[in-house]
Amino acid sequence: MKLLQSMCGAGKLSACLALLFSSPAAAQDYEKLMVGHFSAGSLAQWQSKAFKGQTEYRLTEIDGTEALKAVSQDSASGLFKEQRIDLRKTPFMNWRWRIENRLGNINEQEKSGDDYAARVYVVISGGLAFWRTRAINYVWASTSPKGRIWPNAFAGDHAVMIALRSADDRTGVWHTEKRNILADLKQQFGEDIQYIDAVAIMTDTDNAQGKATAYYGDIYFSKE
Template sequence: MILMGVLLSFGMAGANEKVEVGRFSAGDLSGWESKRFEGDTRYRLIDIDGLSVLKAESQASASGLYKKQRIDLFKTPYLNWRWRIMRRLSKRDELEKSGDDYVARVYVVVSGGWAFWKTRAINYVWSGNQAKGMVWPNAFAGDHAMMMALRDRRDSVAVWYRERRNVLEDLQRLFGERIRYVDAVALMTDSDNGGGQAESLYGDIYFSER
């Protein structure tokens, strides 16, 4: 009976494999690097209700955080995170370069290596003017970086929302390929193109088997 209990416990522990990417609740930013596009969005860990989260504040700026981490989507295809916005951006056309700002976005990157033109990305965004569920090419990168609205202006400010996306299926649908590996995960709050201020919070980010 004891042996059976041990075997069951190992089976249950491995039943849903989890790969951590952002351990913000542990106060851990190790491995995350900054990428600056225009000005600096301020990222810092803060405590809310006794839990550490990542806060982003943008004032006409665009810089993000990214973490190089190879993820096997055949094993852990689901990307999980939670986010919350504290200040909206004014409404703008996100299909145009002048409106390519997002109060919050989490994205995955598939590196093309030396063939940089083969690099692809999916940006899961909190949209300011596109309806939830809409998909469109990035205004600057074209169809190499696809935008997907998971939240829109109908979603509340100062409320946490949990997200879970099957990245393997999303890559297949958007790029027509069954891509096994993701090479990096990034997040960004930006307001450089249209100006203004944006403020958001990000919780832990991880991949899971289901």
């Protein structure tokens, strides 16, 4: 327990999500595998994990469809869904997101600036070997340029940060993403990883004590 507290005390979900898992769900064989069906008004099987304060997550209508709204005020909490996904069957993760404001001049490579207006990430559980827990965070960066990759300031090489969006991208509009998770895991960790165990989202502003509002659209995996 002390070790779990020491890992999670830094306030970052990616370092400890897999420690919460007890029995991963069975892999599903769908060409389109829905993980976050927010447009259907559903948060089924999504769980909350708070580290500092509570980011507010709620389903709301925007632009004529339901989406997940996140509002963070000096807080760090996230939502995660435990779902084992076979990446050889559905390697591509698809989603859309938007932010309403930027976080300003922060250094995201340091603990004092490890905040993101929006992030979506995948987690590979290490099970009892918790030190093997790994994650890739796809983030909307404030100061890091698009395409920059770096280790998480708290979790080190076990959690890789990839800036998909940056200060050059417009706020207040939707942006659509598609990532080959199978290929990204191979590139970042140097091995073939067939399964992921969870998908998570987080809007957090605890370290730099800022405020951010973001929206997340449906998240699903596809064959291509």
